[in-house]
Amino acid sequence: xxxxxxxxxxxxxxQTEGGGVxxxxxxxxxxxxxxxxxxxxxxxxxxxxxxxxxxxxxxGCGKTTTMRMINRLIEPTSGRILIxxxxxxxxxxxxxxxxxxxxxxxIGLFPHLTIESNxxxxxxLLGWDKSRTSKxxxxxxxxxxxxxxxxxxxxxxxxxxxxxxxxxxARALAAxxxxxxxxxxxxxxxxITRTKLQDEFLNLQQRLKKTIVFVTHDFDEAVKxxxxxxxxxxxxxIAQYATPEEIxxxxxxxxxxxxxxxxxxxxxxxxxxxDSLDLHxxxxxxxxxxxxxxxxxxxxxxxAMIADGLDAVPVASDGKIIGTVTLEDLLGRVRELRAxxxxxxxxxxxxxxxxxxxxxxxxxxxxxxxxxxQE
Amino acid sequence: MTGLPxxxxxxxxxxxxxxxxxxxxxxxxxxxxxxxxxxxxxxxLVYRNKLAAAASIGALAVWFTIPSIALFGLFVPIFGFGLAxxxxxxxxxxxxxxxxxxxxxxxxxxxxxxxxxxxxGMGRFRILWQIELPLAWPVILAGIRVSGQLxxxxxxxxxxxxxxxxxxxxxxxLQNLGSTNTFNAAVAGTLLIAIIALLLDAAxxxxxxxxxxxxxxx
Numbered sequence: 001x002x003x004x005x006x007x008x009x010x011x012x013x014x015q016t017e018g019g020g021v022x023x024x025x026x027x028x029x030x031x032x033x034x035x036x037x038x039x040x041x042x043x044x045x046x047x048x049x050x051x052x053x054x055x056x057x058x059x060g061c062g063k064t065t066t067m068r069m070i071n072r073l074i075e076p077t078s079g080r081i082l083i084x085x086x087x088x089x090x091x092x093x094x095x096x097x098x099x100x101x102x103x104x105x106x107i108g109l110f111p112h113l114t115i116e117s118n119x120x121x122x123x124x125l126l127g128w129d130k131s132r133t134s135k136x137x138x139x140x141x142x143x144x145x146x147x148x149x150x151x152x153x154x155x156x157x158x159x160x161x162x163x164x165x166x167x168x169x170a171r172a173l174a175a176x177x178x179x180x181x182x183x184x185x186x187x188x189x190x191x192i193t194r195t196k197l198q199d200e201f202l203n204l205q206q207r208l209k210k211t212i213v214f215v216t217h218d219f220d221e222a223v224k225x226x227x228x229x230x231x232x233x234x235x236x237x238i239a240q241y242a243t244p245e246e247i248x249x250x251x252x253x254x255x256x257x258x259x260x261x262x263x264x265x266x267x268x269x270x271x272x273x274x275d276s277l278d279l280h281x282x283x284x285x286x287x288x289x290x291x292x293x294x295x296x297x298x299x300x301x302x303x304a305m306i307a308d309g310l311d312a313v314p315v316a317s318d319g320k321i322i323g324t325v326t327l328e329d330l331l332g333r334v335r336e337l338r339a340x341x342x343x344x345x346x347x348x349x350x351x352x353x354x355x356x357x358x359x360x361x362x363x364x365x366x367x368x369x370x371x372x373x374q375e
Numbered sequence: 376m377t378g379l380p381x382x383x384x385x386x387x388x389x390x391x392x393x394x395x396x397x398x399x400x401x402x403x404x405x406x407x408x409x410x411x412x413x414x415x416x417x418x419x420l421v422y423r424n425k426l427a428a429a430a431s432i433g434a435l436a437v438w439f440t441i442p443s444i445a446l447f448g449l450f451v452p453i454f455g456f457g458l459a460x461x462x463x464x465x466x467x468x469x470x471x472x473x474x475x476x477x478x479x480x481x482x483x484x485x486x487x488x489x490x491x492x493x494x495x496g497m498g499r500f501r502i503l504w505q506i507e508l509p510l511a512w513p514v515i516l517a518g519i520r521v522s523g524q525l526x527x528x529x530x531x532x533x534x535x536x537x538x539x540x541x542x543x544x545x546x547x548x549l550q551n552l553g554s555t556n557t558f559n560a561a562v563a564g565t566l567l568i569a570i571i572a573l574l575l576d577a578a579x580x581x582x583x584x585x586x587x588x589x590x591x592x593x
Contacts, residue, residue, distance in 0.1 A: 071494060073494055094498045096496070097493070097495060097496035098496030099496075102494035102495050104487060104491060106486075106487030106490075108488045108491025108494075109491070110488060110491075110492070111488070111510065112510055112590045112591050113588075113590060121495060121497070122495050122496060125495070125496055155590030156590065168491075171495065172495070
């Protein structure tokens with residue numbers, strides 16, 4: 001793989017990508033004949049270009065149906081779906097799908113075709129010439145971290161689940177669609193691979209700026225991946241559509257609060273990075289403590305403090321210690337976030353269970369996080 | 376048992392035997408090709424429709440239960456004596472394994488693969504041609520292979536209605552068993568038919584090997 005590293009970077013930097021386009025769902029309804037309640041009931045959703053919008057909700061809430069109506073794998077019963085201002089219902093459905101990336105949990109690679117041919121499928125459908133297609137295929141495999149020379153001629157079954165989903169993402173991106181639909185894309189791989197794929201995908205998205213509708217039932221994934229989260233109840237009723245920060249600090253109702261679950265404050269800390277705090281001078285740093293990188297989340301910081309029984313940890317940037325952060329800083333930041341949320345909602349967030357930092361014992365804090373660290 | 380010793384019989388009647396062998400093999404292959412084309416096309420037409428698929432398989436299965444001799448007898452008054460009766464009747468028998476496996480094979484392609492194919496913008500026909508058929512191919516081929524074995528046997532029985540394969544020689548010999556060389560003819564006919572069946576089977580092993588997409592070869 002040493003050779004592949006160079007291919008990957010050069011391939012990535014050469015790449016020129018168009019960004020995303022806005023998606024608007026306007027009163028979209030899906031009613032299956034013979035059923036009383038609509039699977040998706042009059043959903044309104046604005047997705048800004050370049051955003052990852054997470055559709056999250058319990059099984060059967062209609063989140064996948066909602067997503068599949070965007071590329072018309074399911075025909076809406078009524079309503080309008082606008083992509084870049086154009087009503088998709090007026091377009092040829094097969095041609096429409098060639099302009100929308102599609103990634104599903106079960107991946108669905110074509111087992112009889114090589115990895116190259118799988119990735120080349122949409123460019124071929126669009127009539128790209130051979131040399132442009134094969135160049136693009138090699139480039140995309142590089143982008144998702146697979147060496148085209150090593151993997152291009154293999155077949156899907158010769159790859160691990162994680163590698164297959166990388167190919168799935170490469171296939172979806174191959175024709176540079178402005179929009180991606182992703183249905184629990186990282187749901188079927190092991191947790192370590194999932195985290196890795198999520199991180200890599202976020203990095204990729206920073207550059208690609210696609211408009212992404214991402215379905216998941218995993219709220220933590222929604223918090224991690226989403227620019228905005230739409231929490232859906234039965235019939236795709238939007239219980240709340242907001243940024244992860246907002247949903248964590250001020251859930252709109254009990255349904256959302258229930259979905260956020262315990263440890264909302266800790267999850268909120270995952271969204272805050274050390275660079276949002278004013279650090280104490282580096283001289284205060286105790287010697288002999290492993291410093292944390294400045295890109296760490298406050299969740300990581302708290303985890304390190306608890307694991308090692310420290311109330312101050314040095315912070316490093318590019319391997320150089322640049323300051324110190326204390327437990328009191330963290331708690332102060334949490335109080336600030338609470339105050340912001342209360343100001344936004346007129347104090348209603350304060351009554352939420354588990355939202356009082358420092359006083360309410362948090363299950364994540366007592367069990368999960370600490371044990372995870374002891375391994 | 377009268378007549379020549381078997382090896383001498385073979386060399387004395389070699390021309391006749393080889394001719395019968397060739398006719399039998401070619402007739403079988405022709406019928407098999409027709410049964411394959413009709414069966415696969417019919418399968419592609421009905422596989423998405425449960426009712427149509429069940430109806431077509433059911434109809435052929437009923438046909439299949441009727442003894443071939445009876446059907447040959449039934450069709451001789453209509454199409455006359457000879458290949459005009461033999462061809463369609465044998466083809467109908469050969470259709471069932473091909474059709475059944477085509478339908479089963481096309482329906483065995485797993486749902487996520489099809490969902491992905493639709494989702495990235497492949498049309499109905501393209502999915503059938505580029506995804507479903509290649510993936511169903513090993514199953515379809517297995518059906519054609521069974522059909523081939525069936526047809527080789529039926530071409531022999533077709534001798535009753537004038538299908539001029541090795542069956543003619545075989546049945547003549549069996550009817551006149553005890554006459555000169557009839558035992559030799561019966562043994563030679565049986566052996567040659569068995570050889571045709573084995574040759575066809577071997578051919579399918581090769582076809583399977585070279586025509587199965589590499590990614591799904593087991």
